[in-house]
Amino acid sequence: MQNKKEIILIIDFGSQLTQLIARRVREWDVYSEIQPFNKISEDINKTDICGVIFSGGPHSVIEANAPSAPQWLFKLNVPILGICYGQQTIVNQLGGEVINTGKREYGNSSLTILSESPLFKNIWEEDNDYQVWMSHGDSVNRLPNDFEVIAKTENAPYAAISCEAKKYYGLQFHPEVSHTINGNILIKNFLDICGVSFDWTMASFFEVQKAQIQTKVKDDRVICGLSGGVDSSVVAVLLHKIIGSQLTCIYIDNGLMRKNESEQVVSLFKKYYKISLVHVDASEIFLKKLSNISDPEKKRKIIGSVFIDVFEEEASKIGNVDFLAQGTLYPDVIESVSFTGGPSVTIKSHHNVGGLPEKMNLKLVEPLRQLFKDEVRLLGKELGLPNSLISRHPFPGPGLAIRCPGEITMEKLEILRNADEIYIDEIKKAGLYNDIWQAFAVLLPTRTVGVMGDARTYEYVCALRAVTSVDGMTADIYHFKSEFLAYLSNKIINSVKGINRVVYDVTSKPPGTIEWE
Numbered sequence: 001m002q003n004k005k006e007i008i009l010i011i012d013f014g015s016q017l018t019q020l021i022a023r024r025v026r027e028w029d030v031y032s033e034i035q036p037f038n039k040i041s042e043d044i045n046k047t048d049i050c051g052v053i054f055s056g057g058p059h060s061v062i063e064a065n066a067p068s069a070p071q072w073l074f075k076l077n078v079p080i081l082g083i084c085y086g087q088q089t090i091v092n093q094l095g096g097e098v099i100n101t102g103k104r105e106y107g108n109s110s111l112t113i114l115s116e117s118p119l120f121k122n123i124w125e126e127d128n129d130y131q132v133w134m135s136h137g138d139s140v141n142r143l144p145n146d147f148e149v150i151a152k153t154e155n156a157p158y159a160a161i162s163c164e165a166k167k168y169y170g171l172q173f174h175p176e177v178s179h180t181i182n183g184n185i186l187i188k189n190f191l192d193i194c195g196v197s198f199d200w201t202m203a204s205f206f207e208v209q210k211a212q213i214q215t216k217v218k219d220d221r222v223i224c225g226l227s228g229g230v231d232s233s234v235v236a237v238l239l240h241k242i243i244g245s246q247l248t249c250i251y252i253d254n255g256l257m258r259k260n261e262s263e264q265v266v267s268l269f270k271k272y273y274k275i276s277l278v279h280v281d282a283s284e285i286f287l288k289k290l291s292n293i294s295d296p297e298k299k300r301k302i303i304g305s306v307f308i309d310v311f312e313e314e315a316s317k318i319g320n321v322d323f324l325a326q327g328t329l330y331p332d333v334i335e336s337v338s339f340t341g342g343p344s345v346t347i348k349s350h351h352n353v354g355g356l357p358e359k360m361n362l363k364l365v366e367p368l369r370q371l372f373k374d375e376v377r378l379l380g381k382e383l384g385l386p387n388s389l390i391s392r393h394p395f396p397g398p399g400l401a402i403r404c405p406g407e408i409t410m411e412k413l414e415i416l417r418n419a420d421e422i423y424i425d426e427i428k429k430a431g432l433y434n435d436i437w438q439a440f441a442v443l444l445p446t447r448t449v450g451v452m453g454d455a456r457t458y459e460y461v462c463a464l465r466a467v468t469s470v471d472g473m474t475a476d477i478y479h480f481k482s483e484f485l486a487y488l489s490n491k492i493i494n495s496v497k498g499i500n501r502v503v504y505d506v507t508s509k510p511p512g513t514i515e516w517e
Contacts, residue, residue: 005048005208006196008032011040013057013067013085019331021053021083021176023372024187031200033370037067051079051194054086056174060138061085061092062100068093079167079193084136087161087170094144094168101139101155108179109134109153117150117162119169121189123182124151132159133179136172167193202375202382209367210242217243217323222365223315224325226251226277228265229395231327231368234380238367239325240275241383247325248276250314252307255283255410256399259417268389278318282310287410294406294445296517303398324362328369329376393438394472402517406445412460415498416443419462422492427466436478439466441492442505442516450493450500459500462492467514475509 008025012018012034025032032053035041052073059066068089073080082090088098111132113124124130132153140158143149147168151160161170169190175183191198222239226232226249239247249269253262262279270277289302315321368376380390396402403420404412420441427433442463450457464485466478480488489502505512 005045006031006050006200007044007048008051008053008191008194008196009044009049009073010034010053010055011069011073011086012036013055013089014059015056015083015085017174017176018055019372021055021187022330024176024184025053025191026200026372026375027184028188028191029198029200030191030196031370037069040070046076049076049078050196051081051190052076053190054080054082054089056084056086056135059085060100061088061098062138066092079190080169081190082168082170083174083176084172087172088138088140090168090170091140091142091144091147091158091161094147096140096144096147097142098138099141100137101141106135107133109155109159109173111151111153111159111173113151115148115150117160117169118164118193119150119160119162119186119189121192123185123189131179131181132173132175132183133177134173139172140170202379205370205379206238206241206382209238213239213242213365213367217246217365220246220322221318221320222247222323222325223318223321223362224249225311226265226269227395227397228257228261229327230373230380230390230392231329231376233269233385233389234376234383235325235327235367236269236275237273237383237385238379239365240273245276248278248318248321250278250280250311252310252314253279253281253283254286254303254307254399256286256303256401256408256413258395258400259421268386278314280310280314282306285310287408290401290408292407296402296405299401299408299517300398303401322363323365325365325367327376328366330368330370330372333369391434393433393436393440396515402515403440403442405442405517411498412443415460415496416441416462418496419443419492419499422495423464423488426488426491430484432478432480435468436466437469437472437475438514439464439478441465443499448501452500457500459498461501461503462496462499463503463505463516464488465505465514465516467509469509469514472514475514477506477508480504 008030010018010021010032018034022032022034054069057067092098108131110129112129113120113126116126139156143161146165147161147163149158150162153159156172159172173180175186222243224236224239224247226236236249251265266279269275286306289306290299293299293302377390400413400416401408404416423441424439427439442465444461444463446461447458448461450459467475468478469475485504492502493499
């Protein structure tokens with residue numbers, strides 16, 4: 001494990017790709033941290049910063065009051081890499097000139113390497129051309145002192161620039177996107193220039209968290225809302241390894257879980273991990289409150305409100321609790337501190353038991369707040385969680401309530417559970433589960449006429465959904481073979497009483513959403 005914390009500081013100027021830059025850095029086992037250009041945390045230790053990356057952004061440095069980097073960053077004596085707008089603000093702030101040429105360059109471009117650079121080591125050679133991805137209107141027109149041009153494109157004569165004396169670099173193109181050939185290795189070359197150790201692993205992350213949590217929590221009690229999902233499960237096991245019996249988990253069965261899910265959660269955490277677990281069957285309370293409610297937003301609010309009430313009641317029985325553990329992830333943190341004023345992480349009120357810290361006067365423990373979703377899965381693996389839990393598909397906080405459009409009843413939930421179980425089981429048997437980002441069944445509030453044997457039926461329609469995605473922001477449908485879909489339809493209809501028709505959802509995101517409600 002590294003003796004000194006090493007941070008690659010990423011300054012966000014509003015680019016849609018800023019998170020991708022952070023991920024590319026972390027893929028090389030180097031810790032990166034995003035900070036908005038105008039709200040850099042006072043907690044950051046400047047001596048930990050090994051290098052700085054300026055992101056792209058939607059603005060123009062030519063505009064009045066255009067975003068700029070804090071001047072103290074140029075006095076850190078560490079390498080700096082500017083990408084797109086980041087390159088332009090380096091040039092603008094250090095005495096060069098940026099102009100609007102009237103020529104917009106968007107998409108793939110051919111980059112000509114003009115001279116060797118440590119940034120191009122092992123990937124790009126002088127006088128050769130390589131594919132990069134551009135997205136800009138403004139361009140550099142005059143370089144600051146001590147800078148030289150090291151690459152160009154047809155519409156960007158200063159597509160890559162460097163000041164080797166200070167180890168400052170600027171790129172008009174985006175190395176973080178897959179469209180730029182070997183852009184990920186260019187980022188690694190910059191990390192080499194920064195002199196980092198390439199040793200930020202989940203094992204080292206755990207050790208750092210252990211020290212921090214022990215210092216923060218001391219001998220106090222911690223409660224954790226356990227949903228059975230990946231995030232809360234990793235939080236629970238991590239905390240149990242660090243503070244042991246000081247942790248109590250609360251699992252609330254809202255009656256909206258998948259088939260046998262509650263039994264599996266209780267068995268895994270109470271019997272296998274020996275974690276102190278309070279199991280509350282509140283299904284009757286939830287379903288009573290949801291009776292005759294069809295509007296999806298009302299469903300969410302009711303579920304969130306009832307969850308908080310039940311959680312607070314159970315937590316009060318434990319007594320002398322000082323901390324609440326939550327599975328807040330890094331994208332939520334980035335969104336909440338965005339310079340554009342993004343929404344607070346408490347919008348995930350049901351999943352992250354929002355509102356409870358203030359209501360119960362609890363302090364927060366959020367051990368995953370520095371991690372992306374895929375890193376949480378890696379940490380879970382490091383902690384020894386079963387792969388069946390680590391690799392499971394996302395499940396919404398409101399559970400089956402939003403996979404059962406319209407009014408919710410016990411009968412409809414049971415039909416949905418049975419259909420969903422068959423669907424997921426058959427996907428796993430076919431070896432397709434890990435190729436799909438999310439798959440689930442939906443019970444539609446529609447009945448259709450069918451024939452079973454010689455009898456007429458009038459039963460529900462079941463919709464099947466399966467998508468591929470990286471982060472859920474966009475998604476494409478999974479292309480099952482038609483024979484497999486026909487087999488699924490036949491098995492569900494023959495096995496689940498209450499369903500006589502099965503359809504497959506072929507809507508991508510956008511324009512649709514992944515969930516139906």
